[in-house]
Amino acid sequence: MDEQVVAEGSGGVSSPVNKSQVKSSKVRITWPFYVLFAFVAGLVGAILAWGFLSESLASLGIPDPGPMTTAGLPFLRAVGWIVAALSAGSFMATTFFISPREIKRSAEDGPQKTSYLNRSYLSVDGSIAARTGSFAAICFGLVAIVMIPMVMSDLSGQPFTEALKLQNWAIAFEQVALAKAWSWVAGFAFITGIAGLFCRTWLAQPLLFAGSIIMTVPLGLEGHSAAGGDHDYGTNSLLWHLVLMLLWVGGLMALIAHARRIGPNMDMAVKRYSIIATYAVIGMAISGIVNALLRMDFSDLFTTHYGLLVFAKAVGVVVVGMFGLAHRTFTIPKLEKDPKNSALFTRIAIVEVLAMAAVTGVAISMGRTPPPAPEIQDLSVMALEMGYSLEKEPTLLNVFTMWRFDLMLGTIGIMLLAFYMYGLVALRRQAKKWNHMRTFWWVLGCITLVVTVSSGIGMNMPATFSMHMVAHMLLSMVVPVFLVLGAPLSLIMEAVAPGKPGRPGLHEWAAVMTDNPLLKFIMHPAVNTIQFIIIFYALYLTPLYEIMVSEHAGHLIMNFVFVISGYVYYWEMIGPDPKPEERTHVSRLAWLTFSMPFHLFFGVYLMQLQVILAEDFYTKINLPWEVDLAYDQLVGGGIAWASGSFPLIVVFGYLFRGWFREERIVEKNYEARAESTGYADAEEYNRMLARMNEGHDMHGDYYQETFESKDKGKDKE
Incomplete structure (x- = not known):
C-alpha cells in the first residue's frame, strides 16, 4: 500500500493523497511567466512607439525627449497594464474561481442566509492568489510613481533625468492631467495592495477585486479619448474596453497560476472564466470599434500609422478569441471528465496570454501615436467641454x-x-x-x-x-x-x-x-x-x-x-x-x-x-x-x-x-x-381588573375610616 499524505482539496477540506500522485503533479512556480508576459507587452509597445516616434513628435510639436523616455514610457506603461491585469485577475479568482475553506453552517443560517461564507477564510491556494494580487497592485503603484516624471518628460521634450527633479514634479501635478491621473493610480494601487496583504477572509476579496478595477480608472479618463469632440463616447467606450481587458487577460493569468499550483476545482474555475471571457471579448470588440470610429474614418485604416495599429490590434483580438474557442471545444470537456488533467489547458493558456501581451503592447503604442486629424477642426467650446453641442433649449416635451x-x-x-x-x-x-x-x-x-x-x-x-x-x-x-x-x-x-x-x-x-x-x-x-x-x-x-x-x-x-x-x-x-x-x-x-x-x-x-x-x-x-x-x-x-x-x-x-x-x-x-384558547387571556385580564378594583375598595374604606376618626378627634378638642 502506498504511503499517504494529507492535501487540501476543494474548499479547504483535507483529503488523503498518495505520495506518488503528489510527485507526478508537482506544484510549479509561475512568476517567471508573469515576467515573460510583461516583457513581451513592454517590448512590443516600445518597438512600435519607437518606430512611429518621428510622426508623433511632429504632430505634437515637441523635441525628442531622449531614448530613455521614448522607449521607457511605452515599455513601462505596457508592463503596468500587465501587472494591473494580474492583480485584477488574482482577486477575481479568489472571489469567484477559488472556493474558500468550507466550514460548518450554524443553526442560525437559514435557507435565505448563507452567512457561513462571511466567516470563511481563504484556502491555501486562495491565499497565494490573494498575495499575488496584492504584490501585483503594489508593483502597479511603483510603475505609476515612475510614470509621473516619465509623462512630464514626454510632453515637455526634456530628458527624463531633468524631469526627475523635485521642482518639475510640482509642475507635473499642477499642469499635466496625465501625471495627476498616474498619482491617483498610485494611491489606489498602494491601498489595494497593502490591504490585500493583511486580508485573508473571503469577504474581503470582492472589495479588493473592486479596488483592483478602480485603480486603473483614472487612466481611462485621460488620453486621446478624453479630449476633443465626442469625448463622452470616447471616454465611456475606453473605460469599458480597459475594464474588460483586465478581466480577460488577468483572469487567464490567474488560471494559469491556479493550474500550476494544482489548485482544486480546476474544471469549475475554467468554466466560470470561459463565460466571463466570452462576454469580455464581445464587449471589447464593440467598445473598440466605437472608440476607433470616433478617432478616424474607415479610409484611414490602412493609410495611417494609427489605422494600422487599430487593424493589428483587431487581428490580435481575433487570434486570441480563437484560443478561447479552443478552450471551449477541447479543454473544458476534458477538464470536466478529469479536473486534475490541466496540462493541455496550461500549454494553450500560456501561448494565449503571450498573444494577449502582444496585443496589449500594440494598444499601448496607440497612446503615443496621434490619430488622424478630424475633417472638422473648428469645434465649439461647448463641444470641447461637453463632447457635443446643443442646439435647442430644453422644454418639457422636446427633452424626450x-x-x-x-x-x-x-x-x-x-x-x-x-x-x-x-x-x-x-x-x-x-x-x-x-x-x-x-x-x-x-x-x-x-x-x-x-x-x-x-x-x-x-x-x-x-x-x-x-x-x-x-x-x-x-x-x-x-x-x-x-x-x-x-x-x-x-x-x-x-x-x-x-x-x-x-x-x-x-x-x-x-x-x-x-x-x-x-x-x-x-x-x-x-x-x-x-x-x-x-x-x-x-x-x-x-x-x-x-x-x-x-x-x-x-x-x-x-x-x-x-x-x-x-x-x-x-x-x-x-x-x-x-x-x-x-x-x-x-x-x-x-x-x-x-x-x-x-x-x-x-x-x-x-x-x-x-x-x-x-x-x-x-x-x-x-x-x-x-x-x-x-x-x-x-x-x-x-x-x-x-x-x-x-x-x-x-x-x-x-x-x-x-x-x-x-x-x-x-x-x-x-x-x-383568543378563539383557540376560549378567550382565556381576556378572562384572565378581566379577573386581574377585578382584583385591582377590590384592592382599591379596601384601601378606600381604610382611608375613609381614618379620616372619620381624625374628624371626631378634632371635634372633641
Whole structure:
C-alpha cells in the first residue's frame, strides 16, 4: 500500500493523497511567466512607439525627449497594464474561481442566509492568489510613481533625468492631467495592495477585486479619448474596453497560476472564466470599434500609422478569441471528465496570454501615436467641454425627442434588464412563481435609467443647473425606488440553486450581499440617513460641484454615486430583498420623518442662494439660447424641493401602509389565539381588573375610616 499524505482539496477540506500522485503533479512556480508576459507587452509597445516616434513628435510639436523616455514610457506603461491585469485577475479568482475553506453552517443560517461564507477564510491556494494580487497592485503603484516624471518628460521634450527633479514634479501635478491621473493610480494601487496583504477572509476579496478595477480608472479618463469632440463616447467606450481587458487577460493569468499550483476545482474555475471571457471579448470588440470610429474614418485604416495599429490590434483580438474557442471545444470537456488533467489547458493558456501581451503592447503604442486629424477642426467650446453641442433649449416635451445614448449607465440599464429577464426564464423553467409587480417595477426602473441619461435630460444635464437637478432627482430618488422594488437579489436566490458543498456560486454570492457586516453598518438607520443626505450638502455647499461639473469624469462619478446611494437608502426603507436586520415599519417611519426636513431645507437653501454655482463653466460653454444663471439656479432649487419631497411622501405612504398591515396581522393573530384558547387571556385580564378594583375598595374604606376618626378627634378638642 502506498504511503499517504494529507492535501487540501476543494474548499479547504483535507483529503488523503498518495505520495506518488503528489510527485507526478508537482506544484510549479509561475512568476517567471508573469515576467515573460510583461516583457513581451513592454517590448512590443516600445518597438512600435519607437518606430512611429518621428510622426508623433511632429504632430505634437515637441523635441525628442531622449531614448530613455521614448522607449521607457511605452515599455513601462505596457508592463503596468500587465501587472494591473494580474492583480485584477488574482482577486477575481479568489472571489469567484477559488472556493474558500468550507466550514460548518450554524443553526442560525437559514435557507435565505448563507452567512457561513462571511466567516470563511481563504484556502491555501486562495491565499497565494490573494498575495499575488496584492504584490501585483503594489508593483502597479511603483510603475505609476515612475510614470509621473516619465509623462512630464514626454510632453515637455526634456530628458527624463531633468524631469526627475523635485521642482518639475510640482509642475507635473499642477499642469499635466496625465501625471495627476498616474498619482491617483498610485494611491489606489498602494491601498489595494497593502490591504490585500493583511486580508485573508473571503469577504474581503470582492472589495479588493473592486479596488483592483478602480485603480486603473483614472487612466481611462485621460488620453486621446478624453479630449476633443465626442469625448463622452470616447471616454465611456475606453473605460469599458480597459475594464474588460483586465478581466480577460488577468483572469487567464490567474488560471494559469491556479493550474500550476494544482489548485482544486480546476474544471469549475475554467468554466466560470470561459463565460466571463466570452462576454469580455464581445464587449471589447464593440467598445473598440466605437472608440476607433470616433478617432478616424474607415479610409484611414490602412493609410495611417494609427489605422494600422487599430487593424493589428483587431487581428490580435481575433487570434486570441480563437484560443478561447479552443478552450471551449477541447479543454473544458476534458477538464470536466478529469479536473486534475490541466496540462493541455496550461500549454494553450500560456501561448494565449503571450498573444494577449502582444496585443496589449500594440494598444499601448496607440497612446503615443496621434490619430488622424478630424475633417472638422473648428469645434465649439461647448463641444470641447461637453463632447457635443446643443442646439435647442430644453422644454418639457422636446427633452424626450432628443437622444444621445449613454454608453455607461445606458448600457448598464440594458444589462440589468437582460439579467432580470434571464432570471425570470430560469424561474419559469423550474415552474416557480414570481410576483409580477416586482417585474413591473424593475422594468420601469431600467427604462427610467436609460431614458434619464440618454434623452434630452441627460444631454442637458451638464449644460444647465436646472436640468442637472432634474437628472439628479431622477437618478437618486426615482430610479432607485423602482429598482429596489424589483427585488433582484431575491430573484437570484430563487432562480439559482445553491452550489454544491465547497463550491459556492451565484446563489451564495447573492445571499452574502444581503447579509454581511459592511452592509449591516451602512444600513444602520443613522449611517444610511447620513450617507443619503450628506451627498446633497457636500456636493452643492462646497467647491466640489464646480470641479465635478466641468469634467466628464465628474459627471460619471456623480451619476454612479446618485444611483448607488439612493439604492442603498431605499433598500433599507422599502426594499423587499432580505437585509442584515429587518426593522419595523414604525422605526423606518420615524427615521424617514427625521430626514424629511433636511431634504426640504436643501431645496429652500438653493432657492435662496445668492452665489451662482459653477458660474465660470456655465458661462464658458456659451449656449445658443439666453440663460439667466441666477434664475436657472432658483428653478433648480425649486425642482430639488418639489421633486425631492414627492418620492419621500410616496415612501412615507408605503411605510404607513406597511405599519397598518403589521397592526392588522398582530390583531388577527391575537383573535385567532383568543378563539383557540376560549378567550382565556381576556378572562384572565378581566379577573386581574377585578382584583385591582377590590384592592382599591379596601384601601378606600381604610382611608375613609381614618379620616372619620381624625374628624371626631378634632371635634372633641
